Amino acid sequence: MRDWKAIAAGIGPDIPPEARDRAVASQERVDGAFRPLVRKIPLVAEPAFVSLRFPEDQE
Amino acid sequence: MTIQEAAAALRARQVSSVELTGACLDRIRALQPTLNAFLTVTGESAMDRAAAMDRELAAGAARGPLHGIPIAVKDVFCTRGVATTCGSPLFAEYVPDHNAAVVDRLEDAGAVLLGKTGMHELAYGITSNNPHFGAVRNPWAADRIPGGSSGGSGAAVASGMAFMAMGSDTGGSIRIPASYCGAVGLKPSTGRVSRYGVLPLDFTLDHIGPLARSVRDVALTLNVLAGPDPRDESCSGAPVPGYLPAPEASIRGLRLGLPEGFFFDRIHPSVRSAVLGLAKTAESLGAEVRSVSLPDMNEINLIGRLVLFAEASTVMEPYLEDRSRFGADVLALLDQGRLIPATDYIQAQRLRRLAQQEFSAVWRGVNCLLLPTTPITAPPVGQDEVSIGEEDEDVRIASTRLVRPFNVLGLPALSMPCGLTESGLPAGAQIVGPAFEEARVLRVAAVLEDAIGPCPSPPGLE
Numbered sequence A: 001m002r003d004w005k006a007i008a009a010g011i012g013p014d015i016p017p018e019a020r021d022r023a024v025a026s027q028e029r030v031d032g033a034f035r036p037l038v039r040k041i042p043l044v045a046e047p048a049f050v051s052l053r054f055p056e057d058q059e
Numbered sequence B: 001m002t003i004q005e006a007a008a009a010l011r012a013r014q015v016s017s018v019e020l021t022g023a024c025l026d027r028i029r030a031l032q033p034t035l036n037a038f039l040t041v042t043g044e045s046a047m048d049r050a051a052a053m054d055r056e057l058a059a060g061a062a063r064g065p066l067h068g069i070p071i072a073v074k075d076v077f078c079t080r081g082v083a084t085t086c087g088s089p090l091f092a093e094y095v096p097d098h099n100a101a102v103v104d105r106l107e108d109a110g111a112v113l114l115g116k117t118g119m120h121e122l123a124y125g126i127t128s129n130n131p132h133f134g135a136v137r138n139p140w141a142a143d144r145i146p147g148g149s150s151g152g153s154g155a156a157v158a159s160g161m162a163f164m165a166m167g168s169d170t171g172g173s174i175r176i177p178a179s180y181c182g183a184v185g186l187k188p189s190t191g192r193v194s195r196y197g198v199l200p201l202d203f204t205l206d207h208i209g210p211l212a213r214s215v216r217d218v219a220l221t222l223n224v225l226a227g228p229d230p231r232d233e234s235c236s237g238a239p240v241p242g243y244l245p246a247p248e249a250s251i252r253g254l255r256l257g258l259p260e261g262f263f264f265d266r267i268h269p270s271v272r273s274a275v276l277g278l279a280k281t282a283e284s285l286g287a288e289v290r291s292v293s294l295p296d297m298n299e300i301n302l303i304g305r306l307v308l309f310a311e312a313s314t315v316m317e318p319y320l321e322d323r324s325r326f327g328a329d330v331l332a333l334l335d336q337g338r339l340i341p342a343t344d345y346i347q348a349q350r351l352r353r354l355a356q357q358e359f360s361a362v363w364r365g366v367n368c369l370l371l372p373t374t375p376i377t378a379p380p381v382g383q384d385e386v387s388i389g390e391e392d393e394d395v396r397i398a399s400t401r402l403v404r405p406f407n408v409l410g411l412p413a414l415s416m417p418c419g420l421t422e423s424g425l426p427a428g429a430q431i432v433g434p435a436f437e438e439a440r441v442l443r444v445a446a447v448l449e450d451a452i453g454p455c456p457s458p459p460g461l462e
Helices: A004-011 A017-038 B003-011 B017-035 B043-058 B101-108 B151-158 B175-181 B215-225 B269-284 B297-319 B328-338 B342-364 B395-400 B405-409 B438-452
Strands: B038-041 B070-074 B112-117 B164-169 B184-187 B207-212 B255-259 B288-292 B368-372 B385-388 B391-394 B413-420 B426-432
Touching: A004 A017, A017 B297, A017 B328, A017 B342, B003 B017, B003 B215, B017 B038, B017 B043, B017 B070, B017 B112, B038 B151, B043 B112, B070 B101, B070 B151, B101 B112, B101 B215, B112 B151, B151 B164, B151 B175, B151 B207, B164 B184, B164 B215, B175 B184, B175 B413, B175 B426, B184 B215, B184 B438, B207 B215, B215 B413, B215 B438, B255 B269, B269 B288, B269 B368, B269 B413, B269 B426, B269 B438, B297 B328, B297 B342, B297 B405, B342 B405, B368 B438, B385 B395, B391 B395, B413 B438, B426 B438
Parallel strands: B070 B112, B070 B164, B255 B288, B255 B368
Antiparallel strands: B038 B112, B164 B207, B184 B207, B184 B413, B368 B426, B385 B391, B413 B426
């Protein structure tokens, strides 16, 4: 379980406390469902999540 | 009148583009105070353009079925010399010096731009209840939302203000307004249509597509839109077939999957019955309708929400210093997205790839899927929750949960009207196919539309 309050505090002072609390509460709900999914990912070689092709190779 | 009918009348000189455009502008003037479907109307340039298209037709230089047809585009598409606000005060003064790729393609095809349609702020929501530019309203009942985020495009098409309107779809934003307004809307496969010149909501879920009053109008528009674009690295070079279904098209022998569980579990009974009625029609036309088991859609939705949270906040982070320029609902989503660690975002994208691989097995058993677009009809403006059976659900979650999976998976998904519920509002059915099989999706939808007839016009707008 992540400490979403600590993560929210680390973002910076521009989020008012009530908005931060709302975001934390919402993200805690999402995370509760998401964490079990992450445990299911197999450890295998995967492609990168950015394009590794040179522009010259994209014709 | 559909684009096909208008194009035939233009070719036969029974009507001119100036007359069609003038009629659309009259409609806009009459309905805009009620529906608020447009943010900008380019009336003068539209009439000039229509006259030019008429001159070309008279000279025998027809460009195709969109020649002289009045259309609109959501205010997320860059239009040279015309304000492009994205429904936000952040871009209220933004006047691009270039066109989005699809705007160029539509212009090359001879379409006449009537203006820019209203939308949910920054395309980040589904109500189109815009705090800065006012709520867009549903032509079937002005106290109801048109859906979103392409709400103005849905309202404009369904009310006869435009023959076709372009939308963008990150988590259902073309198909939800199509469903709530009684229009046809297509979200193509990822990479099928260039996103160049479209103000982004996110990087990997955004799709571009048309809304119109008939399936074949959507198909002939896709003929113009689809194809590679070197300015959009994610745009595919896959071959572009002809998308327009033949008048005698058939679905005999086609295996149509009706998903078990998720898509019919929490749904208003009248929407369920309309979609199942369409399945019966498909069966009567010779399709083999079979029950199909799909991967866990709740998981795919969760992956999609996490990706969207993180990517949308990344896009908007440079603008977040002044929080007063965002509406409350959008700001709350952007705040949440900023919490997501890079590791979680990457895990979500890894899970997405696995989900795509798992889902591809579905196509070994069926050729297309038939399912509801939204579990409800258009809710009232300002209502945050809807009751489905004995459960209350957030309007945003209810509206997106049956459509978002196909943004995550990148599959072509079309929403078409499948009847009116007892409350007199349109219900939408979704046809989904394998990647880059838009032609098959459009053929199924066109055959079904031929059988059940077009959606009637909203009351008072016949």
